[in-house]
Amino acid sequence: MTPAPTLLRGIYLPRSADGAAFAMATYGIPLLVLATTGSAALTGLAFALEWVPRIAAFTVAGTLVDRHGTARVFRAACLARALTVLAAAGVLAVLDAGSPAVTATVMLLAASTGILTEFSYVAAETAGGAASRSAGAQAHRVQSVLLGIDQTAMLTGPLVSGLLLEHGGPTAMLGTLAAFSLLATALGSETRNAPTSAAPAQGGLRTGWTTLRSLPALAWLVAGLVVSNTAIALLQAAMPVIVVTELGHSSADAGLIWSAAAAASLLAITAARRAIDRWDLWPVGAAAAALAAGATLAVAQADTYRGYLLLIAVLMAGEGGLTVVLRTLRSHLIPPTSSAAPSP
């Protein structure tokens, strides 16, 4: 019998490779669409095409992971993403920029990477959760490493995507994205996290909705964060257009905005944990909300690249603090679930 892999080999390394691919796909593909089509409308549409299947696949991914195990779903999704991205890179290399076939290719790429990334993410998240539970009293250490991996990927992914696109073109950017996906496939563990019996996804969603309705404090916080996420999502979708088309900066500069924002968010998450220990949830949450709302109002009036860079970093710092408040509140109010199907 093959010995169980270590946490580093079985959980951390595959998640690092997948996290890099996740961040590059999320931030790089809208930049790629803008670079290849030059169309702001298609860039927004590609952003939507990335997220619609991602959300649609959410419950399905959880159910599949429960049914087939994390390892199989993770490796299949990463391999499929690598092949899809390589195929797109090949097509883009031989077609003329701006042709309808190029537009169709990048739009299909946005949708397919969105859905495949969701499957690999849910599988990696479920494997990480299982590893945390297995660690017992050391669970918080596992979670800290996982959070560090995710934050590092979000910190470097946007900038790397932008730099590769600017200096190496679509082939370099997509080639690197495919390489990370293949690496995740190769590193994906074969032995961890066997299938579990799953609750139907619909039932999980219904339970989640009922739980949310029964906990007004959580419901109000989630409602506030949904509205806040609307502003962040709009900024994320519009930033390639604003930075590249309106301000005349490069793809790398557009990526740098989100890398700087991820760094600010990471610092805020660390600070928020200490602040909650000292001042409790409400004051920290209210301060983070004021910071986020103030920064977004200022961003809406910004007209320079430096203004966007600084204010979005401040906004994401506030959002980081709000996320810690939400996670803390949720962990206090809702018992953890063992299934990969959506939780409240």
Next chain:
Amino acid sequence: MTILLLLLPFPAAGLLVAAVPPAQLGHALTAAALLQAAGLAAAFVRLRTLPALPAPAP
């Protein structure tokens, strides 16, 4: 469910950017910023009057 709800604005934002001319994106951002300020203010005012948020474990 919370994760799903938090992700829903992302595709909507993409569609909005697709529909709004680039020169008008600033107005859309201002509207979103005002909505965010109002939403977060309402949420935290309401949270103040609800049974106190639980204190973190010592």
